[in-house]
Amino acid sequence: MHTRHSHGEATVREMYLAARARGLAVIGFSEHSPRPAAFCYPHDYQDRLEKGLPDYIREVRELAGEAKRNGVCVLLGIEADYIPTREDFTAAFLKSHPFAYVIGGLHFQDEWGFDGAAADWAPLPRARRREIYVRYYEDMISMCESGLFDIAAHPDLVKIFSVGDFRDWMEEKSARALVGEALKAMRDNGVLMEVSSAGLRKPCREIYPGPRIMALAAKLELPISFASDAHCVNTPAYAFPALADYAASFGYKESWVVVDKERKHLPFTASGRQ
Numbered sequence: 001m002h003t004r005h006s007h008g009e010a011t012v013r014e015m016y017l018a019a020r021a022r023g024l025a026v027i028g029f030s031e032h033s034p035r036p037a038a039f040c041y042p043h044d045y046q047d048r049l050e051k052g053l054p055d056y057i058r059e060v061r062e063l064a065g066e067a068k069r070n071g072v073c074v075l076l077g078i079e080a081d082y083i084p085t086r087e088d089f090t091a092a093f094l095k096s097h098p099f100a101y102v103i104g105g106l107h108f109q110d111e112w113g114f115d116g117a118a119a120d121w122a123p124l125p126r127a128r129r130r131e132i133y134v135r136y137y138e139d140m141i142s143m144c145e146s147g148l149f150d151i152a153a154h155p156d157l158v159k160i161f162s163v164g165d166f167r168d169w170m171e172e173k174s175a176r177a178l179v180g181e182a183l184k185a186m187r188d189n190g191v192l193m194e195v196s197s198a199g200l201r202k203p204c205r206e207i208y209p210g211p212r213i214m215a216l217a218a219k220l221e222l223p224i225s226f227a228s229d230a231h232c233v234n235t236p237a238y239a240f241p242a243l244a245d246y247a248a249s250f251g252y253k254e255s256w257v258v259v260d261k262e263r264k265h266l267p268f269t270a271s272g273r274q
């Protein structure tokens, strides 16, 4: 879950209460992380986030203590950008804060935040889009090999504004081989694959990752973790029963969470709740 400390709409407490109302017993906060200065969106939240980060950490910690007394587990996590040329920056940041879990996310290629605006994609020819897809999965391999992350976020976010082209690309053997390498890098480096309902709320209108990638992941027995990537009080645990059905249709019977850097599994049933 994200909060008002970045570009979310609600406070830490409001998000917590919304997650409780959905019946969650394990509630993870994974606010965005600061990025090196050059890497920003045209309308960015980095200034606010940098100022608010100590408050985020303090507020989630206080809430975790209170929640524990009520038998609920609240986790202080982070969604950190992986920027291949600035691994040092991310490593130093993560070292200075003891997060319960770290989600690694790819959102930038060079200084371009590729998930920022559909208008950026509109003029791109198909060949250029394919280069972007290829680089995305090459970066994902480096991200997994960096040893900095517990979970790989939205593992086909790059499809966000061109889902048709992305699907066509995935029909090719070379694309599936590359994506397969990225999934193997997750498995072999102990990184869980996020299965996220955020894609359902974005222009691609499809769970992250799509069915082709789910099938590859299931074949590799790659462990998964469910996420809603909530940015407002309406979306904690958004469409979780649909995520369970989706994962079950590929043979998955359990999902995982990371608590204080240790994996714990949560069985689920197809139409059920965790």
Ligand SMILES: [Zn+2]
Residues within 6 Å of the ligand: 002, 006, 007, 032, 231
């Ligand atoms: Zn966000």
Ligand SMILES: [Zn+2]
Residues within 6 Å of the ligand: 079, 105, 107, 153, 154
């Ligand atoms: Zn993200």
